[in-house]
Amino acid sequence: MNMQKILVLDFGGQYNQLIARRVREQHIYAEIKPYNKITVDEIKAEGYTGVIFTGGPNSVYDPASPHYDPAILDAGVPLLGICYGCQLIAYMAGGEVASAENSSEYGKIELTVDDDILFDDVPKNSVCWMSHRDYIPSAPEGFVTTAYTAQCPTAAMCDESRRIYGVQFHPEVTHTEYGKQILHNFLYKVCGCVGDWQMDSFIDDTVTALREQIGDKGVVLGLSGGVDSSVAAALISKAVGKQLTCVFVDQGLMRKNEGDFVEETFTKLFDMNFVRINCGDEFLSKLKGVTDPEDKRRIIGTEFYNVFWNRIRESCGSGFFAQGTIYPDRIESGKGDASKIKTHHNQVGVPQDIHFEDVIEPLKDLFKDEVRAVGEKLGLPRDLVWRQPFPGPGLGVRVIGEVTAERVRILQEADAILRDEMDKCGYAPEMSQFFAVLPGVKTVGVMGDSRTYSELVAIRAVTTDDFMTADWAKIPYDILGRVSNRIINEVDRVNRVVYDITSKPPGTVEWE
Numbered sequence: 001m002n003m004q005k006i007l008v009l010d011f012g013g014q015y016n017q018l019i020a021r022r023v024r025e026q027h028i029y030a031e032i033k034p035y036n037k038i039t040v041d042e043i044k045a046e047g048y049t050g051v052i053f054t055g056g057p058n059s060v061y062d063p064a065s066p067h068y069d070p071a072i073l074d075a076g077v078p079l080l081g082i083c084y085g086c087q088l089i090a091y092m093a094g095g096e097v098a099s100a101e102n103s104s105e106y107g108k109i110e111l112t113v114d115d116d117i118l119f120d121d122v123p124k125n126s127v128c129w130m131s132h133r134d135y136i137p138s139a140p141e142g143f144v145t146t147a148y149t150a151q152c153p154t155a156a157m158c159d160e161s162r163r164i165y166g167v168q169f170h171p172e173v174t175h176t177e178y179g180k181q182i183l184h185n186f187l188y189k190v191c192g193c194v195g196d197w198q199m200d201s202f203i204d205d206t207v208t209a210l211r212e213q214i215g216d217k218g219v220v221l222g223l224s225g226g227v228d229s230s231v232a233a234a235l236i237s238k239a240v241g242k243q244l245t246c247v248f249v250d251q252g253l254m255r256k257n258e259g260d261f262v263e264e265t266f267t268k269l270f271d272m273n274f275v276r277i278n279c280g281d282e283f284l285s286k287l288k289g290v291t292d293p294e295d296k297r298r299i300i301g302t303e304f305y306n307v308f309w310n311r312i313r314e315s316c317g318s319g320f321f322a323q324g325t326i327y328p329d330r331i332e333s334g335k336g337d338a339s340k341i342k343t344h345h346n347q348v349g350v351p352q353d354i355h356f357e358d359v360i361e362p363l364k365d366l367f368k369d370e371v372r373a374v375g376e377k378l379g380l381p382r383d384l385v386w387r388q389p390f391p392g393p394g395l396g397v398r399v400i401g402e403v404t405a406e407r408v409r410i411l412q413e414a415d416a417i418l419r420d421e422m423d424k425c426g427y428a429p430e431m432s433q434f435f436a437v438l439p440g441v442k443t444v445g446v447m448g449d450s451r452t453y454s455e456l457v458a459i460r461a462v463t464t465d466d467f468m469t470a471d472w473a474k475i476p477y478d479i480l481g482r483v484s485n486r487i488i489n490e491v492d493r494v495n496r497v498v499y500d501i502t503s504k505p506p507g508t509v510e511w512e
């Protein structure tokens with residue numbers, strides 16, 4: 001039997017990835033597609049078990065608002081519309097969507113539900129999360145209203161015979177008290193899902209498929225030491241052992257001792273060929289005198305590309321090429337690209353003169369939390385599995401201005417102290433990312449009885465769900481005090497420490 005799967009049809013809402021993750025948490029595979037990239041016939045042919053229409057920022061009557069083929073209502077596939085998705089269903093079914101000044105609801109709202117399969121095991125009154133301007137005055141023909149709030153006469157509706165459901169609120173958001181139960185009811189009771197998406201079976205199935213695909217050929221993978229490429233390496237190693245060659249380019253811009261940690265992990269715990277290229281000096285000579293952030297990113301990206309592919313050309317330019325691409329890297333959104341703030345180097349394209357049989361991306365359908373779960377099951381160390389994001393250009397964009405060996409050393413030492421203190425006090429898991437920056441500012445200080453004129457170190461720490469926006473972390477003063485004391489006492493050439501209290505926007509997480 002084919003695995004069951006749910007389609008999350010994206011109408012531009014902000015919670016689309018969250019919806020897909022909530023479905024997967026219930027052990028059902030979910031995919032996200034932009035509303036204009038899949039037709040009703042394709043939905044039927046793909047055999048989706050159910051479809052969820054997401055929210056979106058528009059009003060159904062806006063000429064520019066995203067619409068969908070009403071044939072979906074008679075396609076025989078169970079349907080759940082959320083927020084805009086619910087209004088769109090009402091509109092497609094010939095009903096009315098209205099807008100009134102006092103009809104908008106935002107935040108936690110008291111919800112009352114009727115007897116309906118979608119609300120099995122949901123109490124008559126509970127709290128839901130609303131975020132809408134338009135509303136549905138009454139359910140369209142063929143539908144009945146199944147929930148309401150003080151402001152919203154149709155907070156949920158259904159056409160049981162066609163298995164079409166709609167909710168004005170957001171069940172995917174944790175503020176909706178019974179959101180999980182409501183999604184569960186739709187998935188298991190309406191769509192008839194059985195929960196066949198499990199991490200253990202994912203590992204077994206993927207290992208079997210990899211063995212079949214790779215046969216007795218070789219596989220090359222570029223290992224960065226980040227979560228995704230590490231988990232991909234562990235998975236492929238489990239499948240084909242020494243047929244896998246991991247190439248780890250150590251550009252000398254990693255955190256203190258990080259290169260050694262990566263090497264030790266993969267040579268001691270996993271069966272594979274591990275190639276480490278130490279090329280810190282070459283990178284530094286290319287970066288000599290360069291201060292512009294985008295120039296530095298470009299140079300580091302190009303140099304990495306050259307070193308990596310030259311090594312592949314020398315030894316193993318055949319067989320398969322593997323990458324740690326994960327699902328969010330592939331999700332297309334209908335919203336258009338936001339203007340570019342800075343260049344992120346993640347995927348490495350294969351040069352035209354190198355020919356692999358195929359590119360293998362064993363994690364391409366997984367979200368980050370699923371990748372971590374797979375990593376833990378495969379026995380990767382916790383420090384690696386729960387590693388914070390680290391920019392491709394490494395400390396090259398945390399040493400502001402020119403990157404020199406001495407300045408990288410100062411930053412590595414300061415950063416290691418910050419990390420050590422955060423781990424010791426147990427505050428680290430509270431934060432999404434924290435690190436030290438060397439802004440390239442010298443200040444006057446006094447140590448002992450002497451005047452000093454030395455480097456300033458900045459501490460950056462943020463909390464965020466998605467790194468698109470972030471808050472500066474409210475680290476307790478005593479922890480900051482200890483970090484500052486230790487950095488000034490233990491790191492040669494630093495005499496002042498400051499804490500960055502800028503959120504994103506207007507700042508970005510990294511300084512460059």
Ligand code: XMP
Nearest residue numbers: 343344345389390391392393467508509510
């Ligand atoms: P910004 O500075 O853009 O950072 O607010 C958002 C997140 O992305 C990380 N970052 C990068 N990641 N390659 C990466 O893989 C890059 O070039 C890069 N630049 C920033 C940053 O650490 C933060 O987590």
